[in-house]
Amino acid sequence: MPRKIWVAGHNGMVGSALVKELELKNENVLKVSRSDLDLRDQASVTGWLIRNKPDSVIFAAAKVGGIHANDTLPADFLYDNIVLATNVIHGAHVAEIDRLVFLGSSCIYPKFAPQPIQEDALLTGPLEPTNEWYAIAKIAGIKLCQAYRKQYGRNYISIMPCNLYGEGDNFDLMSGHVIPALMRKFHEAKVLDLDSVTVWGSGTPRREFLHVKDLARGVIHCMDNYDEYDHINCGAGSDITILELAFLIKEVTNFQGEIFMDADKPDGTPRKLMDSSRIRKLGWEPSIALRDGLRTTYDWFRNHIVDK
Ligand code: GFB
Numbered sequence: 001m002p003r004k005i006w007v008a009g010h011n012g013m014v015g016s017a018l019v020k021e022l023e024l025k026n027e028n029v030l031k032v033s034r035s036d037l038d039l040r041d042q043a044s045v046t047g048w049l050i051r052n053k054p055d056s057v058i059f060a061a062a063k064v065g066g067i068h069a070n071d072t073l074p075a076d077f078l079y080d081n082i083v084l085a086t087n088v089i090h091g092a093h094v095a096e097i098d099r100l101v102f103l104g105s106s107c108i109y110p111k112f113a114p115q116p117i118q119e120d121a122l123l124t125g126p127l128e129p130t131n132e133w134y135a136i137a138k139i140a141g142i143k144l145c146q147a148y149r150k151q152y153g154r155n156y157i158s159i160m161p162c163n164l165y166g167e168g169d170n171f172d173l174m175s176g177h178v179i180p181a182l183m184r185k186f187h188e189a190k191v192l193d194l195d196s197v198t199v200w201g202s203g204t205p206r207r208e209f210l211h212v213k214d215l216a217r218g219v220i221h222c223m224d225n226y227d228e229y230d231h232i233n234c235g236a237g238s239d240i241t242i243l244e245l246a247f248l249i250k251e252v253t254n255f256q257g258e259i260f261m262d263a264d265k266p267d268g269t270p271r272k273l274m275d276s277s278r279i280r281k282l283g284w285e286p287s288i289a290l291r292d293g294l295r296t297t298y299d300w301f302r303n304h305i306v307d308k
Pocket residue numbers: 065066067068070105106107130131134135162163164173176177178179181182198199200201205207242265266267268269
């Protein structure tokens with residue numbers, strides 16, 4: 001008997017990967033478009049949940065963006081993400097839905113957390129200023145899940161992914177994350193026969209990248225096998241510098257020119273490699289190597305973004 005699972009945010013990169021994986025497992029996936037349900041409206045969200053009564057909710061709806069968007073739109077990132085989390089988690093409780101999976105981000109951890117970052121590093125030090133707004137909203141989401149578990153016995157859990165990439169990403173140069181932005185920059189530089197590509201920052205920050213398909217499998221695995229108060233990390237297990245990443249993307253896009261750094265752009269957190277031993281003990285592990293994932297993402301970019 002397929003379960004009825006609502007993927008809130010089914011159009012986003014994470015949401016659409018979740019829908020694909022769930023449908024492969026023959027689950028009954030509920031989707032509702034933004035024009036039919038405004039997640040920023042508590043009464044509508046609660047009413048929709050009462051009427052549709054899913055067995056589980058996966059919360060993949062978020063205002064997301066790269067370092068520049070996070071840094072320049074603090075109100076949007078804080079307000080939208082707090083309101084979305086509050087409305088969906090509270091609405092699920094009122095509708096008596098007992099299973100909810102909340103998705104956060106590795107930026108919830110302190111800027112200088114000991115590496116690899118364990119789950120209990122949460123709230124042990126100051127956040128990275130470029131993304132503290134998003135981080136605070138995600139921390140609120142974790143705490144909402146814990147509060148409804150503590151007060152009402154709800155089986156709500158939270159998963160913290162590392163930096164994600166893959167099909168359906170945002171390839172905009174200003175609002176996107178580093179992988180899609182660099183992919184576009186290198187691709188356009190190749191097509192226009194430019195001599196160089198400019199990469200933001202010093203190139204020294206390290207990032208842990210996970211393909212969104214691996215994340216989707218991890219989320220479903222936790223929905224089925226994890227039921228604890230504490231949030232759980234879901235990462236690739238290794239990280240690379242931004243300069244190393246730039247050289248990898250140069251190779252994947254087959255750009256022949258040079259790479260320059262723009263030191264006036266922010267670096268963000270120096271490093272945020274997570275300790276994902278807890279989820280690995282549950283039986284999940286990533287399956288897509290970064291170089292392979294970058295190749296398939298680049299194919300998707302050329303077929304869906306460039307050719308449109
Ligand atoms: O991916 P990204 O924007 O997000 O940037 P964060 C990662 C690193 O890549 C930073 C550098 O050091 C950037 O300076 N970088 C180099 C670039 N070239 C580029 C470029 O062309 N575009 C972009 N975007 N970066 C976000 C948070 O932080 O990560 C969010 O702001 C969230 O809240 C998300 O947590 C996962 O890893 O720095």
